[in-house]
Amino acid sequence: MPEALALSSAPPAIAPLSTPGQPRWLSRQDGVLHAEGVSLADIAQSVGTPFYCYSASELRRGYAELTSAVGPLGVAVCFAVKANSNLNVLTEFARLGCGMDIVSGGEMDRALAAGTPASRIIFSGVGKTRDEIGRALEAGLHQINVESAAELDVVAEVAQSLGRRATVALRVNPDVDAGTHAKITTARKDSKFGIAIGDVPALYARAAKMPWVECLGLAVHIGSQVQNLSPFRHAWAALAGLVRQLRAEGLTVTRLDLGGGLGIGSGAEPGPDLAEYARIIAETVGDLGCAVNVEPGRWLSARAGILVTEVLYLKQGDGAGFAVVDAAMNDLMRPALYDARHPVLTVHAPRGAAPLPCRLVGPICESSDDFGSYADLGELKSGDLLAFDNAGAYGASMSSTYNSRALVPEVLVDGDRFRVIRQRTGTDRLLQLEQPGPWTGAPSAG
Numbered sequence: 337m338p339e340a341l342a343l344s345s346a347p348p349a350i351a352p353l354s355t356p357g358q359p360r361w362l363s364r365q366d367g368v369l370h371a372e373g374v375s376l377a378d379i380a381q382s383v384g385t386p387f388y389c390y391s392a393s394e395l396r397r398g399y400a401e402l403t404s405a406v407g408p409l410g411v412a413v414c415f416a417v418k419a420n421s422n423l424n425v426l427t428e429f430a431r432l433g434c435g436m437d438i439v440s441g442g443e444m445d446r447a448l449a450a451g452t453p454a455s456r457i458i459f460s461g462v463g464k465t466r467d468e469i470g471r472a473l474e475a476g477l478h479q480i481n482v483e484s485a486a487e488l489d490v491v492a493e494v495a496q497s498l499g500r501r502a503t504v505a506l507r508v509n510p511d512v513d514a515g516t517h518a519k520i521t522t523a524r525k526d527s528k529f530g531i532a533i534g535d536v537p538a539l540y541a542r543a544a545k546m547p548w549v550e551c552l553g554l555a556v557h558i559g560s561q562v563q564n565l566s567p568f569r570h571a572w573a574a575l576a577g578l579v580r581q582l583r584a585e586g587l588t589v590t591r592l593d594l595g596g597g598l599g600i601g602s603g604a605e606p607g608p609d610l611a612e613y614a615r616i617i618a619e620t621v622g623d624l625g626c627a628v629n630v631e632p633g634r635w636l637s638a639r640a641g642i643l644v645t646e647v648l649y650l651k652q653g654d655g656a657g658f659a660v661v662d663a664a665m666n667d668l669m670r671p672a673l674y675d676a677r678h679p680v681l682t683v684h685a686p687r688g689a690a691p692l693p694c695r696l697v698g699p700i701c702e703s704s705d706d707f708g709s710y711a712d713l714g715e716l717k718s719g720d721l722l723a724f725d726n727a728g729a730y731g732a733s734m735s736s737t738y739n740s741r742a743l744v745p746e747v748l749v750d751g752d753r754f755r756v757i758r759q760r761t762g763t764d765r766l767l768q769l770e771q772p773g774p775w776t777g778a779p780s781a782g
């Protein structure tokens with residue numbers, strides 16, 4: 337497989353697709369869907385299917401759009417690494433000065449490897465290990481967001497043992513319903529995340545007295561793919577009330593982390609309005625004099641990625657037509673996990689109306705390996721290429737090798753160039769990790 341490929345011909349002018357809401361980096365040229373200046377059919381030929389394809393221009397454009405909305409308020413942007421943790425994607429953001437929100441030691445390694453200064457990295461997550469906390473302190477991360485009294489004690493102990501003061505914020509559970517799918521809702525009082533808002537003042541006061549802890553602020557994160565912005569207003573207003581209460585008790589609060597969760601539009605749905613998002617930040621926390629940051633993941637990367645797959649077989653079930661494609665739930669888990677639905681584009685111009693809607697399903701032995709029913713793909717044939725849109729967040733980063741399937745390649749397009757930024761990882765590599773012990777009798781994989 338070629339490591340880097342540069343297509344020599346100059347890209348023709350990109351004609352925008354007519355459907356509203358579609359990412360600008362995808363266009364049809366001579367009937368073939370292109371990612372920026374590169375034909376997706378050419379990439380498929382070169383790297384095989386399925387593969388993820390990201391647009392560097394769209395990543396940069398999204399960051400510029402978000403920072404132009406919230407930057408004037410002094411709000412810093414940290415990319416939630418779990419949405420798309422590919423080193424080359426992180427590098428695009430790091431180069432622009434974007435901070436990172438991480439939830440594991442592995443994500444810390446990636447954020448640092450991408451060139452993000454430790455001073456722009458925030459460590460979130462409900463179950464950090466002692467080892468991860470120690471590594472975060474040694475690296476000198478900007479802040480650790482603490483999610484429980486028990487975790488605060490461990491942070492204090494590790495900080496003392498290393499002789500390094502820990503800068504922390506307390507993650508508040510504001511008991512707000514984000515109005516999104518139950519499996520991506522994180523701030524109702526029955527959720528495992530954060531510290532119940534009523535318990536925060538006492539814990540904050542305790543943290544303020546700890547010699548090895550510097551407790552500087554509060555954090556919230558209410559959920560993901562939030563479409564209606566009013567839950568943000570409720571959560572941030574509650575946070576502001578808490579800041580005033582803590583200050584009245586003589587405590588110092590200088591930092592606020594407002595979390596991620598900003599949803600994207602899909603198809604003809606426009607998605608939340610950034611100006612409104614910024615206005616809510618200004619109205620709820622703008623007068624507190626705190627250093628404020630947000631941690632969007634999906635908003636920054638989802639629309640910059642697609643998953644390209646090939647139709648393997650068409651079959652007629654009882655009452656439904658199926659197209660079995662070569663991508664599966666291990667490659668793109670969101671439909672199985674969250675009932676998510678990704679718009680689908682045909683890579684070649686559609687063949688005219690199909691008689692019936694078609695269910696796109698993967699090869700995995702699970703009924704939930706089902707991407708949903710699509711009416712607008714035209715008549716499909718074996719060998720057709722399809723692209724799942726809005727797959728740049730929680731796509732590749734959630735993928736697994738279930739059914740001993742390979743991790744699929746990730747490709748980054750920039751103008752008329754494309755580059756494989758993660759190679760296909762198949763059983764040849766994975767079997768290396770399963771070398772036999774002396775008594776198991778498994779043959780050596782070589």
Ligand SMILES: *Cc1c(COP(=O)(O)O)cnc(C)c1O
Pocket residue numbers: 416418419437439460461557559560561595596597598631632633634635729
């Ligand atoms: C997942 C997560 C985010 C990002 O969520 P998006 O919906 O992708 O914006 C931000 N902060 C924390 C703490 C998270 O767990």
